[in-house]
Amino acid sequence: MTDPLIKELIAAVVREEMKGTCSGMTMPQSAYCAKYDISHEAIRQRLQKGVWRMGQEVLEVKGAGRYIDLQAVDAWARKQGQSLYLAA
Numbered sequence: 001m002t003d004p005l006i007k008e009l010i011a012a013v014v015r016e017e018m019k020g021t022c023s024g025m026t027m028p029q030s031a032y033c034a035k036y037d038i039s040h041e042a043i044r045q046r047l048q049k050g051v052w053r054m055g056q057e058v059l060e061v062k063g064a065g066r067y068i069d070l071q072a073v074d075a076w077a078r079k080q081g082q083s084l085y086l087a088a
Contacts, residue, residue: 026059029066043068052076 033040043066046052054060057076059067 025071026067026069028064029058029068032068 027035029040029043032038033043043052043058047054047058052058052073057069057072059069061067
């Protein structure tokens, strides 16, 4: 049996770790850049080169600025990883 104190300590650690995670499907671009250490310029270049698309990975919200669609970015990253794997 697990000691109730140990269970509570584990739960507290998990709660603390989860504070830094995003629970939504989008994140303001500035928060995304800070959290994942990506520059605004890198996002601009991805859009300019067509690597990411406005309305897909990046959303322009009138009056609120740009948001990053986390699900679209996750799908993009998984596709990149898969294409690298298949190319090998």
